[in-house]
Amino acid sequence: GRALLVLLLSATVSLLGGLIFGYELGIISGALLQLQTDFQLSCFKQEVLVSSILVGALLASLAGGILIDRHGRRRAILVSNVVLLVGSLILTLARAFTVLVLGRVAVGFAISVSSMACCIYVSEMVAAHQRGLLVSLYEAGITVGILLSYALNYVFADVDEGWRYMFGLAIAPTAMQFLSILFLPVNPVKLSSWDSDCQKGLIPLQDTEDRAAPKREPYHKKHYSFLDLFRTRDNMRRRTLVGLGLVLFQQFTGQPNVLGYASKIFHSVGFQSNSSAILASVGLGAIKVVATLVAMALADRAGRRVLLMAGCVVMAISVTTIALTSRTAPLAMARDCKAATGPNASLSLTLTPVFPQSAVSPVPPASRAGKSQAGPGFAATSSLAKVFASTQSKEAVPNSSLALKRDWVGQSKKGTLESTGPPLRAAPWAQHTVLNWITLLSMMAFVSAFSIGFGPMTWLVLSEIYPAGIRGRAFAFCNSFNWAANLLISLSFLDLVDAIGFSWMFLLYGLMGVMALIFIYLFVPETKGQSLEEIDQQFSRKR
DSSP, X not given: OHHHHHHHHHHHHHHHHHHXXXXXXXXXXXXXXXXHHHTTOOHHHHHHHHHHHHHHHHHHHHHHHHHHHHHOHHHHXXXXXXXXXXXXXXXXXXXXXXXXXXXXXXXXXXXXXXXXXXXXXXXXXXXXHHHHHHHHHHHHHHHHHHHHHHHHHHHTTTSTTHHHHHHHTTHHHHHHHHHHHHTSOOOGGGSSOHHHHHHHTOOTTSOHHHHHHHHHSOOOOOOOOGGGGGSSGGGHHHHHHHHHXXXXXXXXXXXXXXXXXXXXXXXXXXXXXXXXXXXXHHHHHHHHHHHHHHHHHHTTTTOHHHHHHHHHHHHHHHHHHHHHHHHHSOOOOBOOOOOOOSTTXXXXXXXXXXXXXXXXXXXXXXXXXXXXXXXXXXXXXXXXXXXXXXXXXXXXXXXXXXXXXXXXXXXXXXXXXXXXXXXXXXXXXXXXXXXXXXXXXXXXHHHHHHHHTHHHHHHHHHHHHSOTTTHHHHHHHHHHHHHHHHHHHHHHHXXXXXXXXXXXXXXXHHHHHHXXXXXHHHHOOOOTTOOHHHHHHHHHSOO
């Protein structure tokens, strides 16, 4: 009975942690539409507000590892809950722009620490044959959190100061996670020895084989310095190579930007009305949820390595197909950033057909003009609201068409919908229905493949391959590269598209998928069904 209780509480902590992460990443897309009018935010201030969560996440990646290793995983989660509660209260009660930024930084710090600590804590609490399922549950929570944020964006879109409710509702799952973890035992690796923990029953989820292993070969926690990550001791350098390779390929295969083009693809295949665009975005999120559930079911059966390689193959084929079809049927439509100039102003949406002669650079001139007006480019930076995922990035947040409902519906009373060039029915992509549907299906295949492979498996493997004494710092080190690569990919996308063209950009993503497949085949071992100690011993051998 106690083992079942701990199992359920561990699952609850993992799911709620992911849900909070996904919710905080997705909610800004809808809140920003109201904040820009309530606070009369310029494009630059919108950039700062959207990017502030990244600042907090990077700070957590630098300092969170020390907190996790020195004070324990459980305490780190409790601290992140407290910081998140404070940050949510600051955002809910904010009356000034600087207060909003401070609140988002605090939230970014909290969700980054929580993401690392939850994955490590759950991986250490459960038996080997349950680890893949429960750690992947965190990823499922992220996708559910994103869908929930879109639903609440829709509900509060026309409510006066609805953004306060959007930010404030994060308090509920945070409080639930805080209460759940209070009933869980202290992290096993923070106690005296693995053997004595098993004898005292402090690891109730470890099966009999796992309990017998330490008796045969007692597991002694070793102490490591941060620089040991780059040394040959216990083959740590190779572990670091595996960790960095996974997080970098996770981003360089283009997942933030593929999802950033979701609305273009939806409109290209005929989702022209507001309701159909909303449905398409929610449908994409639903696909991610289903695919992540499939990954949870297969993680402990097929194995991490198989799912990673299968995901790379499908992702490479999908983005290559999008690249080839886009040469014949260029994508259209871009959202331009225009600063709110008064209380009744709203974001405008510029609809610009893309003609064959401009197929090399499918980003419409209006988008590039907006980019030059707003410094580094709001068009690129605003996509950060979509890509903080991946977040686990971990997860990239699907396109915010749902959040745009308020803008579209409110055009009659708050602004105008601008249309430039010939009528939309004359756009060249309208003549390529079959190719457009192939593009849509390819994007859905890409989303599914990422949610089965790189999405959950990267963080599962990272929580397994490092020794207990440095696991928190190693995870944080790799996580910092994940955030940095995410930022680099997002901000450089429009410039690269201008330089080499959309099709070549996606062909490059396909090449990165092939390289990722080769890397995983050569360097990433299979860890399914092994205890953390067995994985550690496997890596410690010279190979």
